[in-house]
Amino acid sequence: MDRETKRFIEPPQGGLPPACREAQPLSARLPSVSGAAPDSYRAILYLAGPLILSSTGYMLMQFCDALFLSWHSEAAVAAAVPSSMACFLALSLSMGVVNFASTFVAQYMGAGRPERAASAVWQGMYFGLLSGLAIAAVLTPASEALFAWTGHAPEIQALEVEYFRIVCAGAPLALVGGALSAFFTGRGDTRVFMAVQLLAVGLNAVLDYGLIFGAWGLPAWGMSGAAAATVASQLVALAVLGAIFFAPGHRRRFGTWAARGFDRELFARLVRYGVPNGVRFTLDILAWSLFLVFIGRVGARELAATSIAWRINGIAFFPLLGLSSAISILVGHAQGAGKTAQAVVCTRRGLALAEGWMLASAALFVLCPEWLFELFHDPATVPAENFALTRELGVAILRLVALYCLLDGVNLVLMGALQGAGDTRWTMGACLAINALFLAVLLALDAMRAGAIAIWVAATACVMLQALVWLARFASGHWKDKRVIEPQLDPELQPAAE
Numbered sequence: 001m002d003r004e005t006k007r008f009i010e011p012p013q014g015g016l017p018p019a020c021r022e023a024q025p026l027s028a029r030l031p032s033v034s035g036a037a038p039d040s041y042r043a044i045l046y047l048a049g050p051l052i053l054s055s056t057g058y059m060l061m062q063f064c065d066a067l068f069l070s071w072h073s074e075a076a077v078a079a080a081v082p083s084s085m086a087c088f089l090a091l092s093l094s095m096g097v098v099n100f101a102s103t104f105v106a107q108y109m110g111a112g113r114p115e116r117a118a119s120a121v122w123q124g125m126y127f128g129l130l131s132g133l134a135i136a137a138v139l140t141p142a143s144e145a146l147f148a149w150t151g152h153a154p155e156i157q158a159l160e161v162e163y164f165r166i167v168c169a170g171a172p173l174a175l176v177g178g179a180l181s182a183f184f185t186g187r188g189d190t191r192v193f194m195a196v197q198l199l200a201v202g203l204n205a206v207l208d209y210g211l212i213f214g215a216w217g218l219p220a221w222g223m224s225g226a227a228a229a230t231v232a233s234q235l236v237a238l239a240v241l242g243a244i245f246f247a248p249g250h251r252r253r254f255g256t257w258a259a260r261g262f263d264r265e266l267f268a269r270l271v272r273y274g275v276p277n278g279v280r281f282t283l284d285i286l287a288w289s290l291f292l293v294f295i296g297r298v299g300a301r302e303l304a305a306t307s308i309a310w311r312i313n314g315i316a317f318f319p320l321l322g323l324s325s326a327i328s329i330l331v332g333h334a335q336g337a338g339k340t341a342q343a344v345v346c347t348r349r350g351l352a353l354a355e356g357w358m359l360a361s362a363a364l365f366v367l368c369p370e371w372l373f374e375l376f377h378d379p380a381t382v383p384a385e386n387f388a389l390t391r392e393l394g395v396a397i398l399r400l401v402a403l404y405c406l407l408d409g410v411n412l413v414l415m416g417a418l419q420g421a422g423d424t425r426w427t428m429g430a431c432l433a434i435n436a437l438f439l440a441v442l443l444a445l446d447a448m449r450a451g452a453i454a455i456w457v458a459a460t461a462c463v464m465l466q467a468l469v470w471l472a473r474f475a476s477g478h479w480k481d482k483r484v485i486e487p488q489l490d491p492e493l494q495p496a497a498e
Contacts, residue, residue, distance in 0.1 A: 041349055050194035051322030064205045065226055068212050070376040076223050078300050079159035081307040085289040087167040090139050092285045094131035096278020098124045098179040105186025118259035123267040124179030132172030139168045152296040163227045170231035177238040180245055196240050204233035280428040287435040294446050302452035305394040308376045313401045316361030320354050324416035331420035340480045347417040354409030362402035369395040397456050404460040407467035414470035423479040430469055438462040
């Protein structure tokens, strides 16, 4: 057995615990459509639907954030994306670990040990709480020094610091909530996850408007209001997920309260296997955060145009995050059942769905760029002649976004497939190499004082290169013999061979 086949959980001992006799293998509980094959378009969309709605809701939250801030001031919208990306970067390593608890949950459920799934979630919550407190304690006071390094205009730096401090202070909420989410996504209970996510998104949108502009008797906090709305919505999501996690039915079936003890060995394994996942995520966020830093060094208008284009790009990007997650679940399920051919079919059909969506999005960006940008223009705060220059640059950027959209769907779906198959070490190494090349090009362009369009061309090339690398890896078939669990399971729980 090679190292890739090592299991993340200990083998079942003594069969099913008495309190959890209802548990079934994960294969028996994956969402399905009556009469539809597991690799059919209907089955893919049935599983992906709640995840797509969740990621789309998150996109709408980001869109509203930028929209309301653009009505507040051009400096605020320019600062919105760099500050939010910096927050993602600060949390990315820890978030990669707590999100990986979903893999432990899925494998424990597949092994018929639901009480251990709850224990894995608790270890994720402990890690999230500890790392979140560390992030808040270290990065909040260091925020001014961090953003001073960017070289952005002073008024933009001040707004970036304002947002970053508040969101970092709420890091424990986001990370503990991420661990709790793993309990639902790992079991394939995506509808509960979707409902809670959409509740948080709706609350964030309402609080965004109220706290930015002082509506409905709320204080007018501007940029701080946007950050406070984000933290408040995270708190509500955490409270609702926690209430469901500790519901009597879950306490009886999964032992969600009884499993609360700190398990040093399980905690260590979560860290050991979760950190590589977090490293890959961090590399991506770091590269794109530095991309925004270099754009901001060109000028405030270039950063504002990029921030708006970035939010518009979310229309295409975020729904496919949900599809990518669904493909990862389906490929992992097929691999665990020894059905590699089914994994290939699922991935190909996921690619077809992704490309259809991306082609439609690219057409929208090419045909209606001015209209999309005008949504972010408030004549009362930004004179029309000033915004015309931002819009002109933004239209050129959206054409590049439309170009890389043609392969970004491939990027997202194939990454999900390779991760679901357990090909994580190779993807992390490839991601490191690609992002190192990207950052080298960005540094060279910065040294040459290149303009925003040249930097965006480099970003477009990077996205397309990544897609081609994942495509080559998938076509090579080297992922087909990867497993994240050992081949031998309890025969009563082992899925039937194809």
